[in-house]
Amino acid sequence: PAxxxxxxxxxxxxxxxxxVDVCVAVATEGGLYTPIVKDTNLKSxxxxxxxxxxxxxxxxxxxxxxxxxxxxxxxxxxxGMFGVENFSAIVNPPQGGILAVGGGRQVxxxxxxxxxxxxxxxxxxxxxxxxxxxxxxxxxxxxAFKANMEDPTIRxxxx
Numbered sequence: 001p002a003x004x005x006x007x008x009x010x011x012x013x014x015x016x017x018x019x020v021d022v023c024v025a026v027a028t029e030g031g032l033y034t035p036i037v038k039d040t041n042l043k044s045x046x047x048x049x050x051x052x053x054x055x056x057x058x059x060x061x062x063x064x065x066x067x068x069x070x071x072x073x074x075x076x077x078x079x080g081m082f083g084v085e086n087f088s089a090i091v092n093p094p095q096g097g098i099l100a101v102g103g104g105r106q107v108x109x110x111x112x113x114x115x116x117x118x119x120x121x122x123x124x125x126x127x128x129x130x131x132x133x134x135x136x137x138x139x140x141x142x143x144a145f146k147a148n149m150e151d152p153t154i155r156x157x158x159x
Contacts, residue, residue, distance in 0.1 A: 003141040006073040025077035026059040033059040086123040096132035100125040
């Protein structure tokens with residue numbers, strides 16, 4: 001819950017979000033849009049993926065309604081499909097943070113049995129508003145994200 005928050009400029013304080021609405025950065029000819037995938041904590045990965053595809057399509061057609069892109073407490077930006085391994089994304093105020101997702105790459109690691117195994121790794125970078133996130137909140141969020149990515153069969157959890 002600490003990571004599901006944003007900065008309320010008018011009140012000068014952190015506000016927690018009841019809903020887990022995550023924005024996804026979509027580049028279009030008209031600029032960058034961040035459509036909102038609503039209630040991500042209640043959806044499966046396949047439902048989230050379908051919502052992202054639908055909203056990205058609407059963004060590229062300039063057909064998003066304001067309620068589909070205004071709000072959210074967090075964003076995700078993925079440049080991995082363009083061959084970018086890592087980058088830093090800019091927080092979209094008043095949101096508390098944004099996760100920059102780089103592309104997957106095959107690497108060789110030592111497995112549990114001591115033998116070499118080929119695995120896919122990716123780099124993510126968390127950018128956060130220091131008024132909303134402290135080091136503990138950021139660390140807890142990244143730990144939960146890593147656990148969910150390493151075992152996508154589990155239900156997504158919230159920090």
